[in-house]
Amino acid sequence: MSLFRRRKKSARPAQGRRPADFKSMVLRVSSGGSGRRVSKPRLVLTWVFLAALVAGLGYLSVLGMRFVGHALFDENELFSVASFDIKTSGDVIRPDLVMEYAGLNECSNIFGISIRDRREKFLQLVPRAQEVEFSRRLPGTLELRVMERVPIARIAMKGYFLSVDRDGRVLGPTTASRLPVIVGHGMPGLRPGLDLKDTRVMEAIEVLIVCDTSPVGRSFRISQLDVKEKGEVGLKLAEGEMVRLAWDGMADRNPVSRAGLEEKLGKVVLCLQASASRGKRIARLDMRLDRNIPAQEY
CATH class of the missing domain: 3.10.20.310 (membrane protein fhac)
Known part of the structure; x- marks a missing residue:
């Protein structure tokens, strides 16, 4: 009998070692413990419900704020x-x-x-x-x-006049004889409130605006503007002179065309002054041309 006995090997695996079928066991456990997947229709319904709930709460909060505002302000005798x-x-x-x-x-x-x-x-x-x-x-x-709105001209109708402002808005009947008259527009059905921005009346109004906002307006006064002929405006001055006027970009009504119009009106002033220096007056003046301007004096 030996003093030291040889111990028998234990059937239990050594520390840190896994049995041969561990991998299969893990696989069995994982496959057996997988959870159920939520169906797509149910997920969509959940989101729809949440969105409707949020919208409903928002609507109720708005109603509540309106009710509070109505009570504090609209029905408050203090106000x-x-x-x-x-x-x-x-x-x-x-x-x-x-x-x-x-x-x-x-x-x-x-x-x-x-x-x-x-x-x-x-x-x-x-x-x-x-x-x-x-x-x-x-x-x-x-x-x-x-x-x-401030009227800038009168529009001649059949037996009466309608005032119009610088924006082309028809204001209403007027008896103000100091305002220049716009004729030849060919629009019998005008009434207060109408906008004439897309009509030839605006070409006549452009002439009046330049006369009001530049020095040329101090040299003569316009009594009538005729827009019957396309591409020109016929002016009748307070002293009886007749002027046929045209300028580049008449229909554009922008700063460039307005500068061209001011230049043309400046030439009208020079023609009037030149005629007066000779002791004459102008009867007719054709300002549709830039050079060699035809003029009739008396």
Whole structure:
């Protein structure tokens, strides 16, 4: 009997070693523990539900804010209308007309009206108004500032005249004899509020604008403008002179064509001065040409 016995090898694998079938066991465990995949239709329905929920919450929050705003402002007696402060840039649109066309007679709260809607409606109903500004002055004052359009000429109709501004907007009937008259337009159905930007009337208005904004306008006064003939504007001056006028880019109405028009009108002034220096007056002047300008004197 030996003092030291030889130990028998254990059937258990050594430390750190794996049994031969470990890989297959792991594979079996992995395949057996795989979770179920969510179907695509169910995933789509989930996202649709979440989107609808978010949209619904947003809509409810907007309604809540409107309700709070309505309670705090629109129905608050603190902001009841106490006065109207109305000012206009001219003398045609009176404050009582502003009240009527802006629908302010039934206004009881300064927050109870839509400023944007009232502004658009007022500009539609009042062609003479170029701009209108609404503002609120706490606690109970509505302020309105109206900028009137300024007529630059009269358009001759059958038995009456319609005023028109520099933008080509028809303003309404007028009896102002100081305004020059535009004839030959061939438009019998004109009415207040119409826009004439795409018509030959604008060529006549261009002449008047240049006369108002440049030194040439101080040398003569235009009493009538005829736009009957395409490609030219017939001028009748206050002293009776007749001028046939044409310039490059008449239909463009841009700074370049306006500069050309100012140059042509400057030549009209020179012709008038030259004739006067000889003790004569011009009866007819053809300014459709740039050189060798035909003129008839008396």
